[in-house]
Amino acid sequence: MKEVLAACRRTWRRLDVRRTDARAMAAELEADLAAAESDGTSAGAYVGNDPHGFALEWASARGLIRTRVALVSTVLAGVLGVIPGAVCALFVAYGMSSEAFAETFGSPEQLGDTSVMTYTPPSWLLLGLYTLGAVFAYVGALAVVSAWLSWRLDQARSRTLHYLLLGMPFGTAAAIFIAIVFAWTRDFSTDISVVGADAVVATAVFVSCIAALRLAAVRRERIALVLAGGGSG
Amino acid sequence: MHRMTPAYERTSQLLRGVLDVCLLAVILDEPAYGYEMTRRLSARGLDVVGEGSIYPVLGRLERDGLVEPFQQPSDGGPPRKYYRVTPRGRSALERWRQEWNQTRSAIDAVLSPRETER
Structure with a gap:
C-alpha cells in the first residue's frame, strides 16, 4: 500500500497538484486501500498495475492539473x-x-x-x-x-x-x-x-x-x- | 485480479461507458465512500469493474456538480470522504436511465436470435 501511495504522491507532485488537494486524495485513497486490503484485495490490484497513470487520470478528471508557466x-x-x-x-x-x-x-x-x-x-x-x-x-x-x-x-x-x-x-x-x-x-x-x-x-x-x-x-x-x-x- | 481475456476487456469497456450512471445509482439512496461503492457494484454483479477506475469517474461527477463530497466520522480512524447525489445528479441519472433503456432495447433487438436468423 505504501508503494502505491508513494507513487501517486510522486505523480501529483510532478503534476504540481496543490498540496491540499494531493493530501485530500491521498487520505481518501489510503482509507479505501486499507478497507480493500482488509477484504483481501491488494493495493496494486485495487488501483491497477499503473499507479502513475491512475493518479494522473484521477487528478485530470478532477481538474487539478494546472498548466504552469514554469x-x-x-x-x-x-x-x-x-x-x-x-x-x-x-x-x-x-x-x-x-x-x-x-x-x-x-x-x-x-x-x-x-x-x-x-x-x-x-x-x-x-x-x-x-x-x-x-x-x-x-x-x-x-x-x-x-x-x-x-x-x-x-x-x-x-x-x-x-x-x-x-x-x-x-x-x-x-x-x-x-x-x-x-x-x-x-x-x-x-x-x-x-x-x-x-x-x-x-x-x-x-x-x-x-x-x-x-x-x-x-x-x-x-x-x-x-x-x-x-x-x- | 481478473485475467485480461478479450471477453473481460470487452465487458470492462462496456462498463466504463456507463460507470458514471452506475455510481450515481448506487449512492442515490445512501451516500458512500469510494471503496463502499465498489462493494455495492460488486454485490449487484459488477465485480468486473477495476476498482481504481471509479475515482476518475467520481472526480468528473464531482466537477460537474452531480455528486458532492462530505466528511463523515469513521470507526476509530480519521473522517472519511463520502459522496452523495446532488439534485442535478438526480436529474442526470433519470435522463441517463432513459437513454440506457432505449439503447439497451435497441441492442437487444439487434442481438436477438430471432432477428439474426432472418
Missing part, C-alpha cells in the same frame, strides 16, 4: 541544451587561433628576425562554425526542453515543443545575426573576452526567444483548456 525552469532547460553545441563551436573557433593549431596548420611568417608559424582562419570558416554551433544549440535546446517537460508531465509540452520547433529558427537566426554583428564590430577577434561577450549576447537573444515561445504556448494551452471545459489555470 518559465525559469523551461528556459534553463533550453539553455542547458544549447551549451554543448555552442561550447563546441566556440572551442573550435577559439582553438583555430591557438599556437598549437598554428603549429600544425599554419604557415611560417617572418616577424623581425624570427620566423613564427601563424594561421588566420578565414571568415567563412568561422561563420560556418558559428552556424553549426547554432544548429547544435537548436537541436539540443529542443531535446532538453522536451525531456524536462516530459518529466514534469507538463500539460503544454506538445504545444511548447511545436512552438519552439517553428519559432526557434527565427530566434536562432536572430541570435546568429546579432552574434555576427557583435563579432564584426570587434573585427572578429578571437580574444576570450570578446568571444565570451559574443556568446552572452547570443544566449540572451536565445533565452528571450525560448521565454516568449513558452509563454505563448502556455497561454494558448490555457485558452484551449477553457474552451474544452477542463483543467484549471
